[in-house]
Amino acid sequence: MTTKMVPLATHHLDAVWQIEQAAHAFPWSESMVRAEPSKRACNYALTVDDAVVGYCFGQLVAGEATLLNIAIDPQAQGKGYGKLLLDGFIEQMKAQQAEEIWLEVRASNTRAYHLYEALGFNEINRREGYYPAENGREDALIMTYMIM
Template sequence: MAVTFEPLSERHLSSVWHIEKLAHTHPWAKKSIYDLGNRFQCHHVMLLDGQVVGYFYAQNVVGEVSLLNIAVSPEYQGQRLGFQLAEFFCAYCQSQQAESIWLEVRESNYRAIKLYHKLGFSDVDTRPHYYPVAGGREDAVIMSYYLAD
């Protein structure tokens, strides 16, 4: 099975939207998924034998990259594809001469936090009551990774 990555384009959007609804308890609005008009965007898809199985949405503003959304299709989770996607994301940021990467992750998403730590991210702070959950809200862990000194 061949894993490849390419910039997200209109032809990927229906697959990304399908994964978004399956992978997140509170998915982005369809309008947000389909909005490819931001000049700072650096969104990519992960393909497995040509099929979209994951993606990330990110912005690079003057060397500071914000990871906005990342997901792997639930049917492909547990196969290290999430790690490959996140690793590609970091390498891509480095190739674009980014200085730092920032992200927020649900405090209950232990697997993602562990993955980000493994890639070199550090906890910076928390954003109280950031994410919606059934019956309330949950904190976000703010994480960063510095690529350049």
């Protein structure tokens, strides 16, 4: 079994769109997933034997990286792929001279929160009522990772 993190390419997008819908209660729109990336984009796919099991969308502007979206196929969760993908994203940002990485996570997404925390992200703020939720709105926790 060969696991690789590779730059996200057009041929990955059908799988990414399927995972986006399966992994998120409020997924990005298909047009957002398939949009032509900007030159600041840092988008990656995680593949196992060339099949996409996860992806992340990010950007890097003036030394500040933002992780915009990350997901692992629900059928592949619990196997360490999320950690592998996030570690890979951090390493890519270090290689591109990022000074810090920012992300937001739903307050209810405790699995993701604990993964981010375990990899060195720190919660620094909260956006109240930021995300749509089943019963109204839910808070976004803002986290940052300082690259030394």
